[in-house]
Amino acid sequence: MPFFSGIKKSLCLLLTCFWVFVLQAQKCDFVISGQVQALGQPMPNAHVLIVETQQGLQSDAEGRFAFNGLCEGEYTLSCTHLNCEHLQQRIVLKHNESINISLNPHSYNLEQVLVQAQRNDNLAAKNSLSGADLEATQGIGLGESLRRLPGVSTLNTGASIAKPVIQGLHSNRIVLFNNGVRQEGQQWGAEHAPEIDPFASAKITVVRGAASVRYGADALGGVLLFEPQAIRSAKGLGGELQMQGFSNGRGGVASGMLEGRLSEKLPLSGRVQGTLKRQGNLQTPDYFLNNTGLSESNFSWTTRYQPKRGFVETYYSRFYNQLGILSDAHIGNLTDLQNAIDRGRPLSDGQFSYDLNRPQQRILHELVKLKGAHELKQGQVSFQVSRQFNRRQEYDSHRRFNPLPETLDEPSIEFELTTWAAELAWEYRRKHWRGSTGLSSQHQRNTTDRGALLPNYQNLDWGIFWTESWRKNENPWQVEFGFRYDQRRLETSTQGNRVLEEDRNFSGFSGNMGAVYHFSPSFLLRYQLGTAWRSPHVSELFSNGVHHGTASFETGNASLQAERALKQGLSLEWKAQNRQHSANLSLYYNVINDFIYLEPQARPQLTIRGAFPAFAYAQNDARIMGLDWTAQVDLGKGWFLEQRLALINGWNRNLNDYLVYMPPLRLEQGLRWYFKAQKEQEQKAFVRINAQWTARQNMAPDTDFAPPPAGYFRLDAELFYPLKVGKQNWEMGLSAFNLLNTRYRDYLDRLRYFAQAPGRNVALRLKIPF
Amino acid sequence: MQIKHLRLLPVLLLSLTLWSCEGDDDDGGDNEEELITTVELTAIGGGATLTAKVEDLDGEGGKAPTGTPLNLKANTDYTMNVRFLDASKAPVEDITLEVKTEADEHLVCYTPSGAMTALDIQDKDSKGANLGLQTKFKTGATGAGTLLLSLKHKPTKTNANPCSTGETDVQVTFNVSVSN
Incomplete structure (x- = not known):
């Protein structure tokens, strides 16, 4: 196909051209930002002060701080923290500085100053999860971590398969960035979970609202960013080992990381990281869930060469997991489905086993990236x-009939997707404006082995974007706008044994604008308006076959057009100055024209296997609106009350009916107590108890196979305890999920038709830095 | 850790860089699906051999399955065998052999209605439980009826109602007429 040829060549050319940019000195409107840490752990509540300007602030929950609008010159940065000595550091400010302040129990040590331009922060509402709150859930699975982010829920197929849902949208309507690379897997399927090692990320951020300009036109719901810990820049070698064990499924995880920098002279750092996980059958309060074990092995390495004015980074990661699907959920036809729903529970009480049988999934995801950035006079270019x-x-429950011995272990269906992507971006500053512009391109080739569910296809995408944001110190307003143009060419070849050869072209603009108004230093209002669009996926256009997880026959619609969204978000954010009270109310209203969905058909599809409920892809106008509320009350003496509420309403405007699989109303109430257990520890221990109440989803269409399950109440508890072992700062965590062993079914769990959700799970974890 | 060991780091990372990437191993061939396209009944009784079949040659989707009826004689003893075929391939593949080989994991269930009478399963699996590839029945008075046949994979044969368990590989309805 000549259309796709030469891409690799042009990528190489771009790469070569990029290095020709030259650096020069610069002068004003700088930012000093960074993070206060103690042996890799963020330190909140440290006082950071610029002595000359007397600008002072407290590091936030993640230990971060930032001073804006500084002029070129010499400054003294001072940092103080409870129980720690006073520390001062001279900085010659010629460009934006990002500083890691590392604390030792007895002394502070300002690490080498990193030279890094600030990424353009867009004004969309966002929240991050890191530190102990992230680590408490990493071992359970990615889904458990994601659910801790405001506005995020998960669409599950059992406990092991969890897909993120941002403000009601999932799969191809949200975008995941894993270490700066847009994750491209088989995300179209409802039982296809993201192929990401939870232990490789030190921080997960959700960008709610239309962030499509910077992250891709198809981010209709939002964006999730998975970022690893910044690589070690000090000379020497270090690392950490994490070990976790779980009572439910008798699971265990070991994850290790080793990183180092060669010498003071050569600014080259490297890291290797890997995770092994094994888990057996999960247990509900009443029975075991047969064949719900998993085995996972992930590995990654990274190198970073960072001379004065830029960096070159390489990253490789390999994710492999093998997971069993509850045998009772694998359905032959409509009668089987009805039988299973009528039973409402597995046929037998099951038993514990580590065996992974059919049906199962095996997923491999491999990523290699090369990134380079170069500081310019007023900004940076990156490639x-x-x-x-x-x-x-x-692997279906039934292997092939009459198998040849060598094909015994072959899957029932196999998808292989290869994605090449490149992005060139230029970020710049002038006075109070910050902007970025760039272009991106992506090529994909997908093949389907066995079965005709999807055709073989190729995609070629191009996009250009431009964003600007304005911010002036002491001006209450902050504004931004951006535009993006994308086009996609889709070429299909064969589907099963049939020659399809249908091509499609899609293109369109998207844009967003936003404004923030600061009523006072502690209170702000944020408004965002954005458009996004998404071309129909191959599965929506051409899929044709039985979907085993749900016993439904799905038919594509070759005449689908792109869907287009207009999303508005309004949020009020308040953060007390003197105490750690905070509150955040976000409202959103998302109109999606030509929303693509599966429409139930009146007549079932008859096959030799019996009848299947038939679904066909259709387009209608939809509207999703909702609110997210989070609040924290500082009760004093280390006690905190935490509250979260999510309410969402999805409506199909043409059918005048609710949208299926919208997250039900959820309210969480937590109580946390920080205490100091040991004299020398600089990170506080805490206990936390969290009550979660999920309502019955009353806003569901009645076309579902079974009515939505009843609401439920779930209690979780956790203890975080830093230990001093010799000279090392170990961390210990003890968590209990579903502490009361409550029997429940979640509306967003596709296995709820067949079984209860897993029962109590007690997890013990230990993190050992070295 | 000793600093001099750090010299090994670039060597380690370089060797990791040379780790070969995985690639698409699809050669573009073998997209064949596993199908059962045809269910064929052969009933012997009253000195005659009758056949009936339900067939869906284009697989799941496309055209609906079509069938020929089972025309039985009234008040007659019959012995009936069932065959499962993949007629989309040449030569036609007989999947019945596979069902026989894995008898423990399969069960053929019959649900008669109308003039069709109950069937007795004749064959057993290695554990002495029903298999259902061969049945016997005696027709009654004349009339019309249907016979629902299903092939179950991994049923719980010890269950009180084994036909409500397992995954259905085949489920077809034969029209039955009983005449003199």
Whole structure:
């Protein structure tokens, strides 16, 4: 196909050209930002002060701080923290500085100053999860971590398969960035979870609202960013080992990381990281869930060469997991489905086993990226090229009839997707404006082995974007706007044994604008208006076959058009100055024209296997609106009350009916107590108890196979305890999920038709830095 | 850790860089699906051999399955065998052999209605439980009826109602007429 040829060549050319940019000195409107840490752990509530300007602030919950609008010159940065000595550091400010302040129990040590331009922060509402709150859930799975982010829920197929849902949208309507690379797997399927090692990320951020300009036109719901810990820049070698064990499923995880920098002279750092996980059958309060174990092995390495004015980074990661699907959920036809729903529970009480049988999934995801950035007079240029390979193998409960001995272990269906992507971006500053512009391109090739569910296809995407934001110190307003143009060419070849050869072209603009108004230093109002669009996925256009997880026959619609969204978000954010009270109310209203969805058909599809409920892809106008509320009350003496509420309403405007699989109303109330257990520890221990109440989803269409399950109440508890072992700062965590062993079914769990959700799970974890 | 060991780091990372990437191993061939396209009944009784079949040659989707009826004689003893075929391939593949080989994991269930009478399963699996590839029945008075046949994979044969368990590989309805 000549259309796709020469891409690799032009990528190489771009890469070469990029290095020709030259650096020069610069002068004003700088930012000093950074993080106060103690042996890799963020330190909140440290006082950071610029002595000359007497600007002072407290590091936030993640230990971060930032001073804006500084002029070129010499400054003294001072940092103080409870129980720690006073520390001062001279900085010659010629460009934006990002500083890691590292604390030792007895002394502070300002690490080498990193030279890094600030990424353009967009004004969209966002929240991050890191530190102990992230680590408490990493071992359970990515889904458990994601659910802790405001506005995020998960669409599950059992406990092991969890897909993020941002403000009601999931799959191809949200975008995941894993270490700066847009994750491209088989995300179209409802039982296809993101192929990401939870232990490789030190921080997960959700960007709610239309952030499509910077992250891709198809971010209709929002964006999730998975970022690793910044690589070690000090000379020497270090690392950490994490070990976790779980009572439910008798699971265990070991994850290790080793990183180092060679010498003071050569600014080259490297890191290797890996995770092993094994888990057996999960247990509900009443029975075991047969064949719900998993085994996972992930590995990654990274190198970073960072001379004075830029960096070159390489990253490789390999994710492989093998997971069993509850045998009772694998359905032959409509009668089987009805039988299973009528039973409402597995046929037998099951038993514990580590065996992984059919049905199962085996997923491999591999990522290689090369990124370079160069500081310019007023900004930076960066270039990134990446390759991803995703192999998804699904093993039906029944292996092939009359198998040849060598094909015994072959999957029932296999998808292989290879994605090449490149992005060139230029970020710049002039006076109070910050902007970025760039172009991105992506090529994908997908093959389907066995079965005709999807055709073989190729995608070629191009996009250009431009964003600007304005901010002036002491001006209450902050504004931003951005535009993006994308086009996609889709070429299909064969589907099963049939020659399809249908091509499609899609293109469109998207844009967003936003404004923030600061009523006072502690109170702000944020408004965002954005458009996004998404071309129909191949599965929506051409899929044709039985979907085993749900016993439904799905038919694509070759005449689908792109869907377009207009999303508005309004949020009020308040953060007390003197105490740690905070409150955040976000409202959103998302109109999606030509929303693509599966429409139930009146007549079932008859096959030799019996009848299947038939669904066909259709387009209608939809509207999703909702609110997210989070609040924290500082009760004093280390006690905090935490509250979260999410309410969402999805409506199909043409059918005048609710949208299926919208997250039900959820209210969480937590109580946390920080205490100091040991004299020398600089990170506080805490206990936390969290009550979660999920309502019955009363706003559901009645076309579902079974009515939505009843609401439920779930209690979780956790203890975080830093230990001093010799000279090392170990961390210990003890968590209990579903502490009361409550029997429940979640509306967003596709296995709720067949079984209860897992029962109590007690997890013990230990983190050992070295 | 000793600093001099750090010299090994670039060597380690370089060797990791040379770790070969995985690639698409699809050669573009073998997209064949596993199908059962045809269910064929052969009933012997009253000195005659009758056949009936339900067939869906284009697989799941596309055209609906079509069938020929089972025309039985009234008040007659019959012995009936069932065959499962993949007629989309040449030569036609007989999947019945596979069902026989894995008898423990399969069960053929019959649900008669109308003039069709109950069937007795004749064959057993290695554990002595029903298999259902061969049945016997005696027709009654004349009339019309249907016979629902399903092939279950991994049923719980010890269950009180084994036909409500397992995954259905085949489920077809034969029209039955009983005449003199």
